[in-house]
Amino acid sequence: MTDAALPHSAVEADAPARRDFGLKRRHAAERRFRLYGIVAIFIGLGFLAILLVSIVSKGYTAFVQTAITVPVEFSADIIDKDNERATNPRVLVSANYPVVARNAVAKALGVSPDDKAAMREVAKFVSDGNRATLRQIVMEDPSVIGTTRDVTLLAAADIDSANKGQIDLAVPQDKRKVSDRQIAWLDQLKAEGAISTPFNWGLLTFGASSRPETSGLGVALAGSLYMMAIVLLCALPIGVAASIYLEEFAKKDRFTDFIEVNINNLAAVPSIVFGLLGLAVFINFFGLPRSAPIVGGLVLTLMTLPTIIIATRAALRSVPPSIRTAALGVGASKMQMVFDHVLPLATPGILTGTIIGLARALGETAPLLLIGMVAFVADAPTSPLSPATALPVQIYMWSNEAERAFVERTSGAIIVLLAFLAIMNIAAILLRRHFERRW
Amino acid sequence: MSLETVATTSAAPVTAPRNAPPKMQGEKVCVFYGAKQALFDVDLKIEQFSVTSLIGPSGCGKSTFLRSLNRMNDTIDGCRVSGKITLDKDDIYDPSIDVVELRARVGMVFQKPNPFPKSIYENVAYGPRIHGIARNKTDMDEIVHSSLRRAGLWNEVKDRLNEPGTGLSGGQQQRLCIARAIATRPEVLLMDEPCSALDPIATAVIEELIDELRENFTIVIVTHSMQQAARVSQKTAFFHLGKLIEEGKTEDIFTNPRNKQTQDYITGRIG
Ligand SMILES: Nc1ncnc2c1ncn2[C@@H]1O[C@H](COP(=O)(O)OP(=O)(O)OP(=O)(O)O)[C@@H](O)[C@H]1O
Ligand SMILES: [Mg+2]
Numbered sequence: 193m194t195d196a197a198l199p200h201s202a203v204e205a206d207a208p209a210r211r212d213f214g215l216k217r218r219h220a221a222e223r224r225f226r227l228y229g230i231v232a233i234f235i236g237l238g239f240l241a242i243l244l245v246s247i248v249s250k251g252y253t254a255f256v257q258t259a260i261t262v263p264v265e266f267s268a269d270i271i272d273k274d275n276e277r278a279t280n281p282r283v284l285v286s287a288n289y290p291v292v293a294r295n296a297v298a299k300a301l302g303v304s305p306d307d308k309a310a311m312r313e314v315a316k317f318v319s320d321g322n323r324a325t326l327r328q329i330v331m332e333d334p335s336v337i338g339t340t341r342d343v344t345l346l347a348a349a350d351i352d353s354a355n356k357g358q359i360d361l362a363v364p365q366d367k368r369k370v371s372d373r374q375i376a377w378l379d380q381l382k383a384e385g386a387i388s389t390p391f392n393w394g395l396l397t398f399g400a401s402s403r404p405e406t407s408g409l410g411v412a413l414a415g416s417l418y419m420m421a422i423v424l425l426c427a428l429p430i431g432v433a434a435s436i437y438l439e440e441f442a443k444k445d446r447f448t449d450f451i452e453v454n455i456n457n458l459a460a461v462p463s464i465v466f467g468l469l470g471l472a473v474f475i476n477f478f479g480l481p482r483s484a485p486i487v488g489g490l491v492l493t494l495m496t497l498p499t500i501i502i503a504t505r506a507a508l509r510s511v512p513p514s515i516r517t518a519a520l521g522v523g524a525s526k527m528q529m530v531f532d533h534v535l536p537l538a539t540p541g542i543l544t545g546t547i548i549g550l551a552r553a554l555g556e557t558a559p560l561l562l563i564g565m566v567a568f569v570a571d572a573p574t575s576p577l578s579p580a581t582a583l584p585v586q587i588y589m590w591s592n593e594a595e596r597a598f599v600e601r602t603s604g605a606i607i608v609l610l611a612f613l614a615i616m617n618i619a620a621i622l623l624r625r626h627f628e629r630r631w
Numbered sequence: 632m633s634l635e636t637v638a639t640t641s642a643a644p645v646t647a648p649r650n651a652p653p654k655m656q657g658e659k660v661c662v663f664y665g666a667k668q669a670l671f672d673v674d675l676k677i678e679q680f681s682v683t684s685l686i687g688p689s690g691c692g693k694s695t696f697l698r699s700l701n702r703m704n705d706t707i708d709g710c711r712v713s714g715k716i717t718l719d720k721d722d723i724y725d726p727s728i729d730v731v732e733l734r735a736r737v738g739m740v741f742q743k744p745n746p747f748p749k750s751i752y753e754n755v756a757y758g759p760r761i762h763g764i765a766r767n768k769t770d771m772d773e774i775v776h777s778s779l780r781r782a783g784l785w786n787e788v789k790d791r792l793n794e795p796g797t798g799l800s801g802g803q804q805q806r807l808c809i810a811r812a813i814a815t816r817p818e819v820l821l822m823d824e825p826c827s828a829l830d831p832i833a834t835a836v837i838e839e840l841i842d843e844l845r846e847n848f849t850i851v852i853v854t855h856s857m858q859q860a861a862r863v864s865q866k867t868a869f870f871h872l873g874k875l876i877e878e879g880k881t882e883d884i885f886t887n888p889r890n891k892q893t894q895d896y897i898t899g900r901i902g
Binding site for chain 2 (some may be wrong): 444514515516517518519520522523524525530532533537611
């Protein structure tokens with residue numbers, strides 16, 4: 193021992209030759225790899241930025257809407273010519289409110305009601321969709337008839353576009369949708385302070401409409417919410433129960449292998465196939481109504497189930513086996529072991545998987561087209577059985593419209609959808625943190 | 632060699648003759664992991680209110696035998712037990728036996744500390760709670776307190792009972808697991824190398840505890856320390872390559888082993 197040590201130290205004293213560990217090469221490889229990683233991240237972020245910038249720049253204007261505040265005369269001659277509202281309240285419902293709106297704007301602009309040509313342009317200046325607003329005012333308080341009061345009216349979609357600077361005025365008058373006279377009126381009203389651009393709540397509340405200024409995501413939002421609730425209520429308990437059974441109770445044999453393979457296959461099945469399945473099973477066989485969120489929800493449940501099962505099984509599997517033996521060792525039953533110890537530890541993973549599955553379902557379009565959720569639905573659904581659309585379907589439908597105002601609404605709807613997805617993903621992260629902090 | 636003479640002269644059972652029947656008894660116990668046999672025809676009696684230590688080289692099947700005593704082997708895929716193991720004359724592998732009850736009566740401290748990722752208090756209280764041992768909160772507090780005290784952990788954790796058990800050191804975790812096991816008041820306590828992660832002081836506390844528990848519990852302990860086996864147990868069983876080579880009164884095994892392999896092991900020549 194000491195013999196061996198002596199010559200060694202002698203050599204060391206002579207020439208402290210350093211051994212070659214190939215450090216230079218290893219460090220270079222690491223630096224290269226880091227560089228690749230950073231480049232990859234920047235490319236990814238770049239694409240994301242391009243997507244977001246293009247959507248937001250096209251869509252942010254959809255969140256404001258041009259409105260005209262003018263004194264409106266609730267003329268009894270137009271609303272209730274024959275003075276029969278006391279006996280027949282239906283006249284107040286079917287009254288010609290668009291004319292009330294037009295006359296009000298015409299008066300503010302100094303246009304004579306007898307000037308037919310000018311009145312036609314006024315009719316295209318203010319939205320006929322103001323019918324609902326005016327009707328509501330009258331229905332709430334019929335005594336308003338015969339008086340004049342300031343009302344904020346929606347501008348027509350083209351005027352809204354002009355006000356937002358989206359109309360190219362260099363184009364000759366007859367080739368654009370807004371006439372020079374209308375532009376002049378717009379400027380006149382602006383100068384009088386009658387034009388405002390409030391937040392466009394209608395985008396979130398209105399249903400389908402052929403007029404852009406009165407069409408919104410209300411029905412689609414309600415439909416999507418119903419469907420998400422159905423997916424959550426059905427897919428989460430079924431998925432978690434199935435996973436717990438497969439992971440903790442079932443014997444590992446050919447049969448469970450077979451189920452496992454099939455679940456993985458289901459997760460990879462294109463969503464349109466689920467749509468066909470839903471059409472055949474839920475609508476044709478069980479006779480559920482078409483276009484209804486309940487069918488959409490069930491179809492999306494089928495689609496989300498494999499995702500949730502796979503995520504849950506992975507989460508259960510990642511719970512260390514020592515926890516199970518510990519629980520069984522103190523005499524816990526299998527059920528107590530699962531619910532007292534394993535499941536709480538698996539919760540973050542289960543929730544993350546569920547929310548990711550939900551987010552995927554929220555953006556799913558193809559199967560909904562097949563079950564008839566691509567429909568013109570004007571009124572918000574009162575139950576999951578009444579017709580509705582869904583957010584991505586609404587985007588699809590609007591993107592087929594040519595009008596400038598629908599183009600910005602398409603992007604606006606995409607922003608809303610992305611906002612919901614972002615909220616869900618943030619919720620996934622927060623829930624994960626919350627449950628992880630408990631140990 | 633005096634070995635042969637000893638072997639021929641003391642053919643009678645080495646354990647002290649007792650009137651009480653054995654608390655647990657294994658007859659022709661064989662354990663298989665898949666196709667691989669880990670235990671071969673083990674016959675071993677575990678006397679009531681005494682400490683039995685299992686010794687032997689690593690991989691010889693001590694943990695396997697211990698696990699078959701409370702059927703923790705059931706949880707291992709592909710593990711199969713044959714032969715007969717009784718607890719108070721009842722065959723514990725009989726279909727009429729409920730493993731939950733069995734494990735409440737035969738508690739276990741595992742080789743690797745495995746506290747629940749819950750608070751220290753909850754770790755100890757969990758067993759008594761699911762078995763309905765404590766009638767109320769005061770009862771439970773008392774059980775938790777006395778279990779932790781007996782496991783020699785009370786002074787270290789009394790101010791942080793609500794902190795996670797997983798935040799303790801390895802040795803503290805092992806004592807927490809011991810406290811958890813005794814909190815359910817099992818009749819038999821199986822301890823798989825309970826002191827392997829402990830310092831000499833904590834080891835002494837645990838050995839004292841074992842000695843004290845012996846009055847009310849039956850204890851089976853696996854240990855790699857000959858001194859510990861000699862100190863705490865009344866009976867010792869030596870395993871080698873899945874076979875029970877020799878068993879008997881601890882002092883006989885250590886002073887007068889009949890088998891050459893036993894002698895080699897306790898004198899440090901194999902293992
Ligand atoms: N879960 C298992 N699956 C397959 N084989 C196993 C399993 N557990 C133990 N064995 C095998 O059974 C034999 C006995 O193992 P056991 O754990 O009982 O040994 P041990 O005596 O406790 O060893 P140590 O002192 O190292 O803890 C070993 O050969 C081991 O490889
Ligand atoms: Mg072992």
